Amino acid sequence: MIGALKHGAAIALLVLAGCGGSAGSDSRELTAQDCRAYYEHTYRLDGMDAAQVLGEAQLAKDSQTCADTGMVTRRHYDCAMAATSVSELQGCGAPNT
DSSP states (O other), rough: OHHHHHHHHHHHHHHHHHOOTTTTTOOOOHHHHHHHHHHHHHHHHHOOOHHHHOOOOHHHHHHHHHHHHHOOOOOHHHHHHHSSSSHHHHTTOOTOO
16 A cells, blocks of 8 residues: 555656656746747647748747747746646646746
């Protein structure tokens, strides 16, 4: 029984680590490619195509701005990219957290 509890606690920690971040997770050093993937993924979760909605030029510009300004933390990025629904994405908090 105690072994099962330890195993369950270990799994819970691994699950939380997926959205909770790790050392250095407040880093804001995403590339433009990371930001583009982030935008594409988050729009897709909401049933939209980022390039169609924004236009290719605007998506490229927004992706570069995201990278240049550090507006998305690594913690949020990792959580958002693991999200499989809008509600999970909302659970990740604001992009700058």
